[in-house]
Structures are given as C-alpha cells and as structure tokens.
Amino acid sequence: MQESLYRLVYVSRNRIDENDDKLREEIAGILACSRRNNTQADVTGALMFNRGCFAQVLEGPHDAVQETFERIQCDERHSHVSVLSFEVAETRGFSHWAMAYVGENDTNIDEFASFAEESGFDRERLAGEQVYELLQAHLLEAEHG
Numbered sequence: 001m002q003e004s005l006y007r008l009v010y011v012s013r014n015r016i017d018e019n020d021d022k023l024r025e026e027i028a029g030i031l032a033c034s035r036r037n038n039t040q041a042d043v044t045g046a047l048m049f050n051r052g053c054f055a056q057v058l059e060g061p062h063d064a065v066q067e068t069f070e071r072i073q074c075d076e077r078h079s080h081v082s083v084l085s086f087e088v089a090e091t092r093g094f095s096h097w098a099m100a101y102v103g104e105n106d107t108n109i110d111e112f113a114s115f116a117e118e119s120g121f122d123r124e125r126l127a128g129e130q131v132y133e134l135l136q137a138h139l140l141e142a143e144h145g
C-alpha cells in the first residue's frame with residue numbers, strides 16, 4: 001500500500017540581515033541545501049520570502065516531512081516559526097519541485113501581508129490552505145508567464 005502523503009505549512013520571521021546581497025546569498029544556500037536533502041527524502045514543496053517573512057509548504061511521507069521540519073525549525077536564520085497546518089493531502093501540489101521558490105514581487109507582496117502578520121492565525125487550517133494556494137498560484141504564473 002502506498003504511504004500516506006502529508007502536507008505541512010508554516011510561516012516564520014526572517015532573521016537574516018536584509019542587506020540584498022547577503023539575503024540573496026543565504027536564500028540561494030537554503031534552496032541548494034533544501035533541494036539536495038528533499039530529493040533524498042522524497043519531500044517536495046515551495047518556499048516564499050516576502051515582507052521579512054518566510055512561508056513554506058513541505059509535502060511527502062509523514063516522517064520525512066516531520067524530520068525535515070524539525071531541522072528547519074531549529075535554524076537560526078528565522079524565528080517565530082508557526083505551523084498553520086499539518087495534515088494528510090490527496091496529491092502533491094509541488095510534485096515537480098524539491099523546493100520551488102517565490103520571491104518578493106509587486107503582485108504578491110500585498111496578498112501575503114495578511115499571513116505575515118503576527119496575529120490573526122485563529123483560523124489556522126484556513127490560513128494553511130490559503131498559503132498553499134497562494135504559493136501554487138504564483139508558481140503557475142511564473143511557469144506560464
């Protein structure tokens with residue numbers, strides 16, 4: 001029987017110095033490391049950086065997602081890590097990406113603002129789903145122009 005697929009969505013606050021070069025370099029490093037590890041662990045997903053916050057979707061087998069997230073959570077390059085959802089998923093939303101990346105741009109900056117706020121996560125499941133959908137929409141847009 002096929003192992004169940006899980007999806008975890010979290011948001012966090014950036015602690016990397018927001019000097020452009022330094023930030024770009026660190027994010028490139030995070031993505032390279034993520035792609036290497038996630039491919040090995042059968043984890044796929046997407047990472048967004050916006051307004052000084054990260055949002056990330058991790059999907060894959062339960063233990064692989066959990067172990068990956070536990071490493072990420074301890075990373076000092078971000079703080080205030082807040083899980084919005086961790087549940088069984090029907091399908092992978094990012095099956096082609098070991099870790100896709102959505103950077104800050106004019107169209108998504110405002111949409112993300114409401115998630116990036118410290119408060120307002122009472123409807124946690126909904127927020128997780130919204131972040132997931134937002135990331136998917138922006139990746140599709142990037143792919144299809």
Ligand SMILES: Cc1cc2nc3c(=O)[nH]c(=O)nc-3n(C[C@H](O)[C@H](O)[C@H](O)COP(=O)(O)O)c2cc1C
Nearest residue numbers: 030033034037038054068071072073075077078099
């Ligand atoms: C916002 C953010 C997202 C990250 N995402 C991933 C990820 O998807 N997969 C991963 O393996 N590491 C990710 N990392 C890096 C981990 O925190 C950790 O540094 C890394 O997994 C250690 O890998 P290594 O033992 O191969 O050096 C992320 C870090 C940050 C700050």
